[in-house]
Amino acid sequence: TEKKKKPIKYFDYSLLFLIIFLLCFGLVMLYSTSSYAGSNKFGDASHFVKRQLFATGLGIVGMYIVSKIPYRFWMKVSSMAYLAAIVLCTAVIFIGTEANGQARWLKIGPLSFQPSEFVKLTYVMFIACMLYKGKSTSRIVVTSVCAAMHVLILVASNDLGAALIFYVTYVVMLYDAT
Numbered sequence: 001t002e003k004k005k006k007p008i009k010y011f012d013y014s015l016l017f018l019i020i021f022l023l024c025f026g027l028v029m030l031y032s033t034s035s036y037a038g039s040n041k042f043g044d045a046s047h048f049v050k051r052q053l054f055a056t057g058l059g060i061v062g063m064y065i066v067s068k069i070p071y072r073f074w075m076k077v078s079s080m081a082y083l084a085a086i087v088l089c090t091a092v093i094f095i096g097t098e099a100n101g102q103a104r105w106l107k108i109g110p111l112s113f114q115p116s117e118f119v120k121l122t123y124v125m126f127i128a129c130m131l132y133k134g135k136s137t138s139r140i141v142v143t144s145v146c147a148a149m150h151v152l153i154l155v156a157s158n159d160l161g162a163a164l165i166f167y168v169t170y171v172v173m174l175y176d177a178t
Contacts, residue, residue: 019063023056075129082126082146088115089153096157104159116154116162123150123166124173131177140174 031049038047088106092115097105105112130143147170154163 078125078129081122085119085122093157
């Protein structure tokens with residue numbers, strides 16, 4: 001009787017260490033810069049750190065859940081997710097709500113979010129999947145057109161910083177893939 005071999009599961013402990021280190025460093029820096037404001041405004045020097053700790057906890061749970069999803073699933077949904085992200089970014093131009101002088105937010109009921117945050121994830125996923133599927137000239141042209149379209153939408157919504165970040169990300173991914 002032959003025993004079935006379990007597949008070897010790889011876990012990147014160095015990446016986990018870096019994430020934990022950066023989270024802790026960020027929380028210390030947040031406390032350092034916001035304790036005075038939190039104390040004056042809310043009577044609690046660690047008000048902002050507590051809020052960030054809650055968001056960090058949600059992020060860690062989300063990170064764990066996403067890590068259990070096979071990467072082939074992300075390859076299947078990358079095109080639809082990217083299309084949804086483009087629609088959301090376009091919607092900001094017409095129905096975005098203003099915060100801090102810029103209309104970059106969408107409000108759906110009590111929830112408001114910045115579509116460019118969703119786009120960061122879908123953009124990298126989509127471009128990576130397109131470049132993974134092949135390095136043919138037509139595929140590179142299609143990814144270039146998609147990237148340019150997205151950068152133009154960001155420029156139209158007056159988000160030049162995000163447009164520059166997305167453009168540089170695409171150039172680096174394209175360089176790495178070829």
